[in-house]
Amino acid sequence: MINKNLEIRSLKSVWHPCSQMKQHETFPLVPIARGQGVWLYDFNGRRYLDAVSSWWVNLFGHTNPRINHAIQDQLVKLEHVMLAGFTHEPVVKLSERLSKLAPGNLGHCFYSGDGASAIEAALKMSFHYWYNNDQPEKNNFVSLQNGYHGETLGALSVTDVALFRDIYAPLLRHSARVPTPDWRYAEQGESPSSYALRAANCLEKYLAENHTKTAAFVVEPLVQGAAGMGMYHPDYLKYASEICNKYQVHLIADEIAVGFGRTGTMFACEQANITPDFLCLAKGLSGGYLPLSVVMTTDSIYQSFYHDEATRGFLHSHTHAGNALACCAALATLDIFEQDKITKANHAKINYLNDISQLIASHPKVKNFRNCGMIWAFEVETIDPSFSGKFFQTSLNQGLLLRPLGNTVYFMPPYIINDQEMDFLVAGILQVLDSY
Numbered sequence: 001m002i003n004k005n006l007e008i009r010s011l012k013s014v015w016h017p018c019s020q021m022k023q024h025e026t027f028p029l030v031p032i033a034r035g036q037g038v039w040l041y042d043f044n045g046r047r048y049l050d051a052v053s054s055w056w057v058n059l060f061g062h063t064n065p066r067i068n069h070a071i072q073d074q075l076v077k078l079e080h081v082m083l084a085g086f087t088h089e090p091v092v093k094l095s096e097r098l099s100k101l102a103p104g105n106l107g108h109c110f111y112s113g114d115g116a117s118a119i120e121a122a123l124k125m126s127f128h129y130w131y132n133n134d135q136p137e138k139n140n141f142v143s144l145q146n147g148y149h150g151e152t153l154g155a156l157s158v159t160d161v162a163l164f165r166d167i168y169a170p171l172l173r174h175s176a177r178v179p180t181p182d183w184r185y186a187e188q189g190e191s192p193s194s195y196a197l198r199a200a201n202c203l204e205k206y207l208a209e210n211h212t213k214t215a216a217f218v219v220e221p222l223v224q225g226a227a228g229m230g231m232y233h234p235d236y237l238k239y240a241s242e243i244c245n246k247y248q249v250h251l252i253a254d255e256i257a258v259g260f261g262r263t264g265t266m267f268a269c270e271q272a273n274i275t276p277d278f279l280c281l282a283k284g285l286s287g288g289y290l291p292l293s294v295v296m297t298t299d300s301i302y303q304s305f306y307h308d309e310a311t312r313g314f315l316h317s318h319t320h321a322g323n324a325l326a327c328c329a330a331l332a333t334l335d336i337f338e339q340d341k342i343t344k345a346n347h348a349k350i351n352y353l354n355d356i357s358q359l360i361a362s363h364p365k366v367k368n369f370r371n372c373g374m375i376w377a378f379e380v381e382t383i384d385p386s387f388s389g390k391f392f393q394t395s396l397n398q399g400l401l402l403r404p405l406g407n408t409v410y411f412m413p414p415y416i417i418n419d420q421e422m423d424f425l426v427a428g429i430l431q432v433l434d435s436y
């Protein structure tokens, strides 16, 4: 009863994100009463395994006792204070710890709320750096085919996912695209690494011609999430970093989805042994609890803004930047990484899930089964345009939250998932696949 009631009231009063609201005539909303661990519970006591970590944010389960405790502790001290002219312990500690964890010397942390806001800040900072260095004509950006960097206008202008972009194209500033290293696009017989080299050559060719007017290259390291979990060889990042250095173009690494252990290392950039000029983090940063994002950058970029003139500074702000509760959730998240040696512990889970997923990989309807760290994906052979919605619905009936991107099914569960829950996940996916 409560389920139905909430659903009706929500449809009347809440405009849900990324939704054609009319489709809820066929696909009902799912009211959630509470969450615990990998599970979300509705009001009828039904539960769903959150196999997509609630849009890729949740790392250590819902209502994690340790993160809850940290937030409760902070709640009685300070919930929020503006970060212009003021500071507080959680934001200082978090910045110090992130700088230690991140590759290279990314010692300066600039905070916002959502991922897209971090991308906006990084784009503006990159341009402003060149402006401060008497190269104002370096004001264009280049990004990857099928790349996704968020949906505010600046972030959308470097995004290449038609579904999100096409309608709004007249509102966007032009920016350039270079071919993706996603190995699904490789020629038959071409290895992911040689395809990565071929894609990198296209970036080099573009920058050789356009570097004087290009501020930055924006990239999702290792996995292009919204493109349908397109995965590529780490060599691409190595080449891209060298090419960007050679042509004096910033490298903006968008690790909003892949940061914090998703690809098997704390940050995806580590696998290519590169340090970007800007590292953007969000989603898992707060353990998925609260909106928090950060742009981390180098001292040389920071110094170009440091000046007697106010307008050389980075006069950009979001009201809730560096919120104290969100920073506390992030600190508790980093504690769990450290205390439980998560990146190491995840290796066993990755192996186990890969083992039991062999039946999915070899399923006759499945193509391109792939894995990178704690992300798994595959394509389902179908011509049904409503495949995604139907798969979502059938999965719910199996007690699974799965939300395919087109005909790409993926799962990236919270890291606290146990063997039994992994068995349940794989068995459920096989059931859903067999029902087509």
Ligand SMILES: *Cc1c(COP(=O)(O)O)cnc(C)c1O
Pocket: 114, 115, 116, 117, 119, 148, 149, 150, 151, 220, 225, 226, 254, 255, 256, 257, 282, 283
């Ligand atoms: C989710 C995402 C964003 C946008 O983050 P929001 O918090 O949704 O604004 C940007 N880049 C990547 C790679 C993402 O996955």
